[in-house]
Amino acid sequence: MSETLQTSALSASFSVHRPGFSLDITIDALPGETIAIMGPSGAGKTTVLGALSGLIPIDAGRIQLGDRVLADREREVHVAPSKRRVSSLGQEGDLFPHMTALQNIAFAARARGVDRETALSEAGQWLERIGLTALTSNRPSELSGGQAKRIALVRALAARPQLLLVDEPLVSLDVEAAQDMRELITAQLQEHPTTTVLVSHDARDAEQLASRLFIVEGGEITQAGSVSEVLDEPATRFVRALARSTGRSTDHSTVETE
Ligand SMILES: Nc1ncnc2c1ncn2[C@@H]1O[C@H](COP(=O)(O)OP(=O)(O)OP(=O)(O)O)[C@@H](O)[C@H]1O
Numbered sequence: 001m002s003e004t005l006q007t008s009a010l011s012a013s014f015s016v017h018r019p020g021f022s023l024d025i026t027i028d029a030l031p032g033e034t035i036a037i038m039g040p041s042g043a044g045k046t047t048v049l050g051a052l053s054g055l056i057p058i059d060a061g062r063i064q065l066g067d068r069v070l071a072d073r074e075r076e077v078h079v080a081p082s083k084r085r086v087s088s089l090g091q092e093g094d095l096f097p098h099m100t101a102l103q104n105i106a107f108a109a110r111a112r113g114v115d116r117e118t119a120l121s122e123a124g125q126w127l128e129r130i131g132l133t134a135l136t137s138n139r140p141s142e143l144s145g146g147q148a149k150r151i152a153l154v155r156a157l158a159a160r161p162q163l164l165l166v167d168e169p170l171v172s173l174d175v176e177a178a179q180d181m182r183e184l185i186t187a188q189l190q191e192h193p194t195t196t197v198l199v200s201h202d203a204r205d206a207e208q209l210a211s212r213l214f215i216v217e218g219g220e221i222t223q224a225g226s227v228s229e230v231l232d233e234p235a236t237r238f239v240r241a242l243a244r245s246t247g248r249s250t251d252h253s254t255v256e257t258e
Pocket residue numbers: 018021039040041042043044045046047048
């Protein structure tokens with residue numbers, strides 16, 4: 001099922017205002033690139049994903065995916081979430097509880113407009129590719145957390161989105177299952193290049209999955225660059241802590257007082 005690159009560049013510069021909170025950011029991704037967004041709790045990461053998916057309207061600015069304008073406040077453009085060709089992979093996986101694993105994946109393929117038989121056959125191939133054919137008829141309640149996340153990932157890709165949004169995909173997985181999932185995401189995105197925006201609290205996700213890292217603090221980008229540039233030259237306290245969590249020494253940039 002290898003196919004030509006159908007994914008698109010992302011270019012987004014927008015604001016969202018709420019009482020007591022303002023988000024004002026500019027991010028971009030090349031076609032097929034994975035960028036990571038990290039920041040402290042409440043910084044605005046989920047709000048960024050909501051604006052890209054269309055669930056949260058923007059108050060100013062513009063979001064463009066390839067040659068399509070998804071949102072432009074000045075021109076009053078707001079493309080509905082279902083029309084954006086944006087797929088989301090959330091913390092819970094969000095599989096439909098009443099559908100089997102196969103039906104869940106086929107549903108996403110159907111949303112592209114293919115017929116039922118083609119969708120079911122594609123879904124079977126996806127399950128084979130991730131080694132979960134034995135779970136074809138299982139409903140989400142009959143899957144482990146890790147299995148459900150693997151199926152949710154291929155379901156998101158089966159829609160062949162032009163943009164994939166991934167929110168904390170590894171939360172609640174043990175260390176080994178998290179590493180398996182990172183490897184699966186890497187392999188699937190290599191085979192099906194898809195522009196991806198990843199939000200995570202774990203710097204290992206950015207290091208292993210993304211090429212660039214955007215740090216959001218208090219609704220603003222405080223640092224951006226290649227993942228290693230950002231982690232090697234932390235500009236804020238938050239990024240210093242993040243760099244330390246990856247085993248980097250950040251002593252040279254702080255004055256130690258005892
Ligand atoms: N539906 C909402 N209504 C009002 N305020 C909200 C809503 N959702 C989030 N907020 C506020 O907007 C700000 C940004 O929240 P957001 O969820 O984007 O942060 P986050 O970086 O994703 O945080 P976390 O890492 O804890 O998930 C926070 O101050 C939050 O309290």
